[in-house]
Amino acid sequence: xxxxxxxxxxxSLVAALGGFLFGFxxxxxxxxxxxxxxxxxxxDGGLGFTVASALIGTIIGVLMIGVINNGMNLLNxxxxxxxxxxxxxxxxxxxxxxxxxxxxxx
Numbered sequence: 001x002x003x004x005x006x007x008x009x010x011x012s013l014v015a016a017l018g019g020f021l022f023g024f025x026x027x028x029x030x031x032x033x034x035x036x037x038x039x040x041x042x043x044d045g046g047l048g049f050t051v052a053s054a055l056i057g058t059i060i061g062v063l064m065i066g067v068i069n070n071g072m073n074l075l076n077x078x079x080x081x082x083x084x085x086x087x088x089x090x091x092x093x094x095x096x097x098x099x100x101x102x103x104x105x106x
Contacts, residue, residue, distance in 0.1 A: 025055075025058065026055065029051055033047055033051065036050060036051075068086060
């Protein structure tokens, strides 16, 4: 059995890039903590909960799209339609969230 070192290198690079980008997002969120704390009068515990919630929401979103992507790959859906369906899922999720959190008049 022949070892495929290049394939392992590609997987490692993609995983490292994902970790780097997630770390970058963490730094961006952490850079906003002072404004969040002042704007919403958060305690240290409340601020930690807010930042952790944002990161956990990111992880859940990535896992959901990953499951959808895996299912479409197993069903041999063409790449164009995979991107279209994932975009539609994200669009529908944003629309539901914006309708749910619509400010009330009065």
